[in-house]
Amino acid sequence: MLPYAADSLEPRSGQAPIRRVLVVDDSPLQLKILSSMLQRWGLEVSQAQSGAEALQVCDRLRPDAVLSDWMMPGMDGLEFCRRFRTQCGERYGYFILLTSKSDKAEIARGLDAGADDFLTKPVNAGELRARINAGARILQMQRQLSATLGRLQAAYDAVDRDLRQARTIQEALVPRRSRRIGASQVSLLLKPCGHVGGDLVGSFSHCERSVGLYSIDVSGHGITSALMTARIAGLLGGDFPDQNIALERIVHGTLFRPPEEVARRLNDRLVADPGVEEYLTMAYAVADLDSGKVELVQAGHPPPLLLHAGGGADFVGQGGLPVGLIPGARFERLSLQLRPGDRLLLYSDGITEALMPDGRQLDLAGLRALALEVQGQGTEYLDDLFWRLTQRTRSGVRLEDDVSAALLEFGGIQA
Known part of the structure; x- marks a missing residue:
């Protein structure tokens, strides 16, 4: 017309x-x-x-x-x-x-x-x-x-503001990047590839003799995954031990539940939620800081990397089922022994699957080599690890997946 x-x-x-x-x-x-x-x-x-x-x-x-x-x-x-x-x-x-x-x-x-x-x-x-x-x-x-474009821009600006606020909230899920427990230290790294991400790292402790730390990767990206990480952070938070499903209250104090039981409890909760299709992979470890004994569970997550004080590094674990994918899933406990100066690195696949200039992934061998060349301690070590990773990738400082890591540095029994 x-x-x-x-x-x-x-x-x-x-x-x-x-x-x-x-x-x-x-x-x-x-x-x-x-x-x-x-x-x-x-x-x-x-x-x-x-x-x-x-x-x-x-x-x-x-x-x-x-x-x-x-x-x-x-x-x-x-x-x-x-x-x-x-x-x-x-x-x-x-x-x-x-x-x-x-x-x-x-x-x-x-x-x-x-x-x-x-x-x-x-x-x-x-x-x-x-x-x-x-x-x-x-x-x-x-x-x-x-x-129409003006209305779309206004809607985008509103969403962008909300996502920036969501990022601030998600960053608050990792309030302290480093904490010293006795002679040992736990350090955390969280780098979402967008405004918000599906990775989560954290640690908690109820005494000076033991610590729990975890690395979690929720399936997918964006807001849905970020909401899931917020929920998991509430279940494994250190600020409110009474709400932490990894801790068991007894008459005379608090104990860490076995890692495989923690994975099972998480699995039962996620599977029971109607309409929730997301699942997660997880590496969760409990370390006795007196003896150096570590018990951990690897639920579909990349294998933790044990960096020896005298040099060299070994991967721990063979895989396992993700959490929240199959009803009634069972998980296996792994054990290892830390020596003074050893480091245990939990990390997400955003590191091992980072693309190199030739189109191949960094993979486990590349991570081992990268981790052994990094210097420093605590958050300095993790920041250097992330920086070196960005220098190797095909896209420079921009990564295609969230990157996160939790590092336990075992200092031995404190005098």
């Missing part, structure tokens, strides 16, 4: 997309003829006899459409069109070039300069009206699109 009636340029309903038209021609006669046609159709017409004058008029009136002669002394129609496009910015104006040229190469030049349409001189009234109607349809669609 045309935005104007067939015998005039009056809008059928609402405000017409084209109301103000600028006519540019160095011929006073042509200006008079074209202006008369347009005014007869109810349009507001302005005139200019040169490109420079036309730019001044455009700056003042912002016309909806322009009819400009191609051949003019000084600034021709092509140059005027280019400057008009620059001057208009985001507010689009329909531009018609008046020309006697019909060569395809010349028409291409006009289109490259920013012209929307062409009219051959002398101008036919019926053809001019048809071109104006075509321009009105295009402007109407363009302005509707701009309005």
Whole structure:
């Protein structure tokens, strides 16, 4: 449907997309003829006899459409069109070039300069009206699109603000990146690849003789995964031991539940939730800081890396089932012995699956080599590990998955 009636340029309903038209021609006669046609159709017409004058008029009136002669002394129609496009910015104006040229190469030049349409001189009234109607349809669609994009941008900005706040909340799930317990130390690293992520690391302790630490990776990315990590953080938090499912209250104190039981409890809770399709992988360890004995469970998570004080490193574990995927799943307990100076690294697959410049993943062998070359202790060690990883990846500092790690540095029995 045309935005104007067939015998005039009056809008059928609402405000017409084209109301103000600028006519540019160095011929006073042509200006008079074209202006008369347009005014007869109810349009507001302005005139200019040169490109420079036309730019001044455009700056003042912002016309909806322009009819400009191609051949003019000084600034021709092509140059005027280019400057008009620059001057208009985001507010689009329909531009018609008046020309006697019909060569395809010349028409291409006009289109490259920013012209929307062409009219051959002398101008036919019926053809001019048809071109104006075509321009009105295009402007109407363009302005509707701009309005839609504006609403989308506003919605995006609102979501972006919410996601930034969500990131702040998620960062609060790891309030302390490092904590010293006796002669040992636990350090944490959490680097979401987007605003929020599905990785979670943490530690908790009810005394100076033992500590629990975990690395968790929820399936998927984004808000849903982040909500799941928030829920898990509440179940394994250290600030409220009474709510921590890894701790058991007894008459004379608190004990750590066996790691495999913690994984089973988490699995039962997640499987029982209706409508929740997400699952998680987890490496969870409990360390006796007097003896150096560590008991852990590997539930579908990458195998923990044991870095020996005297050099070398070994991976621990063979895999296991993820948590929340299969009802009634059972998990196996692993045990290892730490020596003073040993380090235990729990990490997410965002490290081992990081893509290298040749398209291959870093993999376990690459992580072992990377971990052995990193220097420093505590958070300095983890920050250096992350920095070196970003230098090796195909995309530089931008990683395609969340990266997280928890590091236990065993200092031996404190004197």
